[in-house]
Amino acid sequence: MSPTAHRFLKACRREPVDRLPVWLMRQAGRYQASYRAVRQKVSFLELCRSPELIAQVTAAPIDEFGFDAAILFSDILVALPAMGLDLSFEKGEKGKGDGGPKIGNPVRDRAAIDALRVPDPVKDLPYVLDGVKAIRRVLADRVPLIGFVGGPFTVASYAVEGGSQGFTRLKTMLYADPAAAHALFDKLTEAAIVQLQAQVSAGAQAVQIFESWLGELSREDLEEFSFPYLARIAEAMRPLGVPSIIFSTGTSTHLQPLSRLGYDVVGFDWRIPLAEARRQLPGVAVQGNLDSTLLLGPKETLLARAKALLEAAGSEPGYIFNLGHGIQPPTPPENVKALVDLVHGWPVNQERA
Ligand SMILES: Cc1c2[nH]c(c1CCC(=O)O)Cc1[nH]c(c(CCC(=O)O)c1C)Cc1[nH]c(c(CCC(=O)O)c1C)Cc1[nH]c(c(C)c1CCC(=O)O)C2
Numbered sequence: 001m002s003p004t005a006h007r008f009l010k011a012c013r014r015e016p017v018d019r020l021p022v023w024l025m026r027q028a029g030r031y032q033a034s035y036r037a038v039r040q041k042v043s044f045l046e047l048c049r050s051p052e053l054i055a056q057v058t059a060a061p062i063d064e065f066g067f068d069a070a071i072l073f074s075d076i077l078v079a080l081p082a083m084g085l086d087l088s089f090e091k092g093e094k095g096k097g098d099g100g101p102k103i104g105n106p107v108r109d110r111a112a113i114d115a116l117r118v119p120d121p122v123k124d125l126p127y128v129l130d131g132v133k134a135i136r137r138v139l140a141d142r143v144p145l146i147g148f149v150g151g152p153f154t155v156a157s158y159a160v161e162g163g164s165q166g167f168t169r170l171k172t173m174l175y176a177d178p179a180a181a182h183a184l185f186d187k188l189t190e191a192a193i194v195q196l197q198a199q200v201s202a203g204a205q206a207v208q209i210f211e212s213w214l215g216e217l218s219r220e221d222l223e224e225f226s227f228p229y230l231a232r233i234a235e236a237m238r239p240l241g242v243p244s245i246i247f248s249t250g251t252s253t254h255l256q257p258l259s260r261l262g263y264d265v266v267g268f269d270w271r272i273p274l275a276e277a278r279r280q281l282p283g284v285a286v287q288g289n290l291d292s293t294l295l296l297g298p299k300e301t302l303l304a305r306a307k308a309l310l311e312a313a314g315s316e317p318g319y320i321f322n323l324g325h326g327i328q329p330p331t332p333p334e335n336v337k338a339l340v341d342l343v344h345g346w347p348v349n350q351e352r353a
Helices: 007-012 033-041 046-050 051-065 111-115 126-139 152-161 169-177 178-202 219-242 252-259 274-280 292-296 299-313 334-343
Strands: 087-089 101-103 143-148 206-210 244-248 265-267 284-292 319-323
Touching: 007 101, 007 206, 007 319, 033 051, 033 101, 046 051, 046 334, 051 169, 051 334, 101 152, 111 178, 126 143, 126 219, 126 274, 143 178, 143 292, 152 169, 152 178, 152 219, 152 334, 169 178, 169 219, 178 206, 178 319, 206 219, 219 252, 244 319, 252 299, 265 319, 274 284, 274 299, 274 334, 292 299, 292 334, 299 319
Parallel strands: 143 206, 206 244, 244 265, 265 284, 284 319
Antiparallel strands: 087 101
């Protein structure tokens, strides 16, 4: 297949498709027996540092469920050690699950921010780039590969809080020392750009920014501390010629400004009806937004709600089926299969552009 012919890439560009493309955030993960088997043998970070295992784990859900895109198996925090932070995943090593990230030396003042190093992906993250190349070989162009990074605010929340401990320290920094906060976001923006550039050079065919916790900020703070950085990332992606996706949660009240940052696709959570979101976003493709809890069952409810979503998506080109956030570990794989089959069987009546 020509590299531009994939239905996922067409939908990103708002071109008509034969069937609706579907992929799910966290489609490679603990809900799969094959993933749990790998995690019996290696820790999460060991997995993220093995190109062979990255390729195996990334491709598994494509074989198992027939998704229309693969997403690089890695984490939004993998670059932090190269930036000078001690990253570990506390519990959940060796397949026990529920391992949360922990940073031993969180960034708490201006000196710590100034000491952060922007990583050199080729030198510092070779396993990610070798992983991208290995995935492309294993996929053999069956489906395109999405690369990703974490958004500056979301990564900063872990760097400053030291783990999944809320947002109070980071948000206090915005108000108490805005110059320090800007310096932090500036560094994380540069780090995001160089990682995405390197992933695309290595073979990633689209990119997604996981700015998952952006909904913590007010519009005022978004405009000062987030949107300029996200726009800078989008601008740096443009010459690379691959579609870019901005994903966040809790931001239904900010979709229009998010759609003006320069991304091809806007992804959002289940808090807004899809039809309403599409009406608000005429100039971009949209991705989402089924509540991932529906995948836990019952299957009839899952499929009824997914059908309603497909109806709400309408016939305008530029729709990618996904969840509102990642798949949850207790998800029965048969429900994922039923969902993908439903989307692929859905009649598409998109006008030629
Ligand atoms: C905050 C954040 C992180 N990672 C991520 C975020 C953004 C918020 C979100 O969208 O969920 C995003 C992420 N995490 C992972 C990916 C890979 C791509 C994908 O599968 O979509 C991506 C894009 C794999 C992962 N990242 C992690 C796992 C589970 C690891 C395991 O125990 O095997 C996976 C598959 C671990 C992780 N990594 C992180 C946390 C908080 C955790 C612990 C929670 C959990 O265990 O689910 C940091």
